[in-house]
Amino acid sequence: MSGHNMKKIYLYSKFERFWHWTQAILIMLLMLTGLEVHGVFSLFGFEKAVELHNTLGISWLILFVFIxxxxxxxxxxxxxxxxxxxxxxxAMxxxxxIFKGEEHPVQKSRDAKHNPLQRLVYLGLSAILLPLQMITGLLYWTYNDWAAYGLDFLSLNVVANVHMACAYALLAFLIVHIYMTTTGHNITAHIAAMFSGWEEVPADYKAEEWEVHKK
Ligand code: HEM
Known part of the structure; x- marks a missing residue:
């Protein structure tokens, strides 16, 4: 983006930054305790890891409702x-x-925060992967009551495997997501923006067709 005049725009509101980082911390702690419960390593001890994992899971569910x-x-x-x-x-x-120093094909604005690839990924994440992770987690947690709820047609094995598969998909997302956040005009620009709310963009902004018009 060098050679451009830059300007600062306010992209992420206070609550948005709060939910993003709280969710990120909760998910990372859930991965840590979840993998311990799964037997990948020993850190808190099995009993403590189970207890933490359940509390973190319910906290995330409550946060998600607010989000x-x-x-x-x-x-x-x-x-x-x-x-x-x-x-x-x-995608190209x-x-x-990016490796040839070309310019990003899409610019950000308050009314078009996400590029088309982000829109697709964040939608899949928020509408499918995260809810599926929470629902299978809740089912797993209430296993002893399945008969009372009329849920005994469910297979614990399937629920457990979907929960694990989603966790690994989320880990894959997280790795790519963190890499992507380092590809701004400098390595920490996007991460700083997710803390301050302010992002630096080229001053000669041209509106994108998919801008949100809500006012
Ligand atoms: C698993 C945990 C995480 C999830 C589910 C997640 C999800 C998301 C979502 C949905 C957005 C779009 C927010 C919006 O609507 O504006 C976003 C943006 C962002 N995330 Fe995360 N995130 C996670 C962890 C992280 C971590 C650990 C970092 C940094 C090290 C990070 C850095 C960022 C940045 C910088 C943006 C803004 C990206 C941009 O617009 O270019 N995220 N994340």
Whole structure:
């Protein structure tokens, strides 16, 4: 982006930054305690890890309800509507253009925070992967009551395996996500923006077609 005049724009509101980092911390602690319960390593001790994992899981569920409520009431959910426009350009940029110093094909603005690839990934994450992780976790937790709830047609094995598969998918997301956050105009620019709310973008911004018009 060198050669551009830059300007600062306010992208992430206080609550958005709060939910992002709280969710990130909760998920990382859930992975840590979850893998211990699964027997991958020993850190807190099995009993303590189970207890922590359950408490963290319920905390995340409560936070998630607030996140969804915030997305719906602010209209920010529209930032997650997928578009195929420039999706290929963005994918090609991360596969090759970025290594040749090319410019990012999409610019950010308050009304278009996410590029087309982010829209698709964040939608899949928030609407499918995260809910599936929570639902299978809740089912796992209430296993002893399945008969009382009329849920005894479920297979514990399937529920457990879906929960594990989602956890590994989430870990894969996390690794790629953290790599992607280092690809701004310098290595910490995006991460700093997720703390301060302010992101630096080229001053000569051209509106993208998928901008959210909610006002
Ligand atoms: C598993 C935990 C995580 C999940 C589920 C997650 C999810 C998300 C989501 C949904 C967004 C879009 C937010 C929005 O609507 O504006 C986002 C943005 C972001 N995340 Fe995460 N995140 C996680 C962990 C992390 C970690 C550990 C870091 C940094 C080390 C990070 C850095 C960022 C940054 C910098 C952005 C803004 C990206 C941009 O717009 O270019 N995230 N994340």
């Amino acid at each position: 969804i409520f915030w997305l719906l009431t602010t209209g920010e959910w529209k930032q997650y509507i997928p578009t195929s426009k420039k999706l290929f350009d963005v 940029y991360y596969a090759s253009g």
